[in-house]
Amino acid sequence: MIQRIDLRGRTLSRRELTDALPRAEVRVEDAAERVAPIIAQVREHGAATLRDLAERFDGVRPEHLRVPTAALADALEGLDPDVRAGLEEAIRRVRAVHAAQRPAEHTVELADGARVRQRWVPVRRVGLYVPGGLAVYPSTVVMNAVAAQEAGVAELVVTSPPQRENAGLPHPTVLAACALLGVDEVYAVGGAQAVAMLAYGARGTEPQDGGVLCEPVDVVTGPGNVYVAAAKRLVRGVVGIDAEAGPTEIAVLADDTADADHVAADLVSQAEHDPMAAAVLVTPSEALADAVEDRVAVRAGATKHAERVAEALAGSQSAIVLVDDVEQGLEVVDAYGAEHLELQTADASVLADRVRSAGAIFVGPYAPVSLGDYMAGSNHVLPTGGAAHSSSGLGVHSFVRAVHVVEYSRDALGELADRIVAVADAEDLPAHGEAVRARFETTATDGGHA
The missing domain is CATH 3.40.50.1980 (Nitrogenase molybdenum iron protein domain)
Structure with missing residues (x-):
């Protein structure tokens, strides 16, 4: 065997x-050749292509690509009590671990009046992919959403494949998990086309879609098959990704x-x-x-x-x-x-x-x-296919950016001015040094005061 x-x-x-x-035998680079045209079609044609691809790959043409709020509420109301208890316990434990991951801001005083502060800023909007197909993954909703929430992300978008047996909506247990976590922007879109929608956004083509079906996100996370992993590779740079979780x-x-x-x-x-x-x-x-x-x-x-x-x-x-x-x-x-x-x-x-x-x-x-x-x-959204050599599993760090805040006084800059000029000249970028010297030169506009 x-x-x-x-x-x-x-x-x-x-x-x-x-x-x-x-x-x-099927590698991400091989799958990328099949995925690239799908991404281009979604980018150009929006919701119409999403419905065409759902019909082709999922066997159903969704009336509602964005899941109605009432469907989320109904799914939570109909959730098996034991499953709900299990999901609530998972949320509690995952939230405790991820709350401890929040990075602390710090400030380094390099000299009198010379300070660099590091802030951690959450991204504005994230797209969370939840697989469908052969299995049902409410646990993946938990892993994606809790990590993003603990990072302080304001807008969470979940997308999961439509199901023929659920009137073109994602599996009800997935929808219930979204409702349990307070995520109300959920789409019945799966596969590489979901990644394309998240990366580029999608225009609506039916009255129920509205003018803009989905706005682009800043980061796409979540596991999927090799085609989802390939799509994430292809849109990397347009959006951030967690890792190629195939x-x-x-x-x-x-x-x-x-x-x-x-x-x-x-x-x-x-x-x-x-x-x-x-x-x-x-x-x-x-x-x-x-x-x-x-x-x-x-x-x-x-x-x-x-x-x-x-x-x-x-x-x-x-x-x-x-x-x-x-x-x-x-x-x-x-x-x-x-x-x-x-x-x-x-x-x-x-x-x-x-x-x-x-x-x-x-x-x-x-x-x-x-x-x-x-x-x-721990988080179960993890790098596959050898990506663990360079990538981490999903966590709070997947949704925040480090931003340096630089604060120098006149005297602190003056102490470094000659050294900055020397290095700038060595790199043949003299205007860099001139930008520093300009702060200490007497000009007509400053009333003659250096």
Whole structure:
């Protein structure tokens, strides 16, 4: 069901190691070729194209691209009480963790009258993408919205694919989560076209749309399939993005102390997201590899989404990787840069501090990825496809900008004037130095006072 890659006894460069590890055959750069025309069509034709694409990809032509307020209220009223309690607990924990992320302003006094202050300013308006399709993700509403709210963002926009069985609106549980969080600007738009709408805005084409359906946002966040990730890459620069959060992935670094059934259950749990989901076990224990493979076969065959799980586990993106020891295993998972990394080893807590590349790290047998997906308090919107080498998971930092406020007195600037002029002249930018000298020259306009 799942391939094996044997790295034992091999000394590989970082490039060779990266090439040897499993990855999906459909890459973001490949998907971008299909996505670019969609973005151009949405930018040019607005709501008409959004409805055409919904009919093509989602099998329904939404009457209301913006979800009516009454539909949000109805969804919350009809929400299962147990689900509501679960979402409320998730909101409480995620809010507590993200409130602690708010960066503090600080001021540095460099000399008498020379001060640089750093402010943190939230962006004005954000677009939060919530996937649909094979699963329902009210938890993603929580992760996106709470982080933005704790950052102080004034305008939150949620977009999620329309559903034929819900009269062209997003799934009611997604709508209920929006209502629970006080988000009332919600759109029945999915896929790459949703990212395009958020980045460029969209004109209305039906009376119910109004003149402008959706105003552009400043930042787009949220997970999605490879086409959503490709769209985010293409609009980066027009708007900010969190990271390229495409199909989910889990890597488990485990030794012979790990429970094979726990590892198997965790691999299967991520594989049920999507046929393109990646599930990777890295272990120095061949006995554990054999046991996990046996348990995966049992669990994958018995789970509700067995066909989807089997396709994900058999794909080129999933594997059991055999290594010489945990030390080599750490090198492998760092090269892989997993969205979710589980450490099920004898020294997991110590090992966690040595990991350099992972979206989130889950330590020990009682911190499965499923905990992080819902109620750990951490954020589950994380970089995939190796983007964890350079990107962080979603958080308050995704929605704020650092702004330096520079305050210098006349004397403080005067102390640096000659040095500034010298460096400006060395760069052959003499007007820079002249702009400083002008503050200390006698001119006709200042009454002769220097």
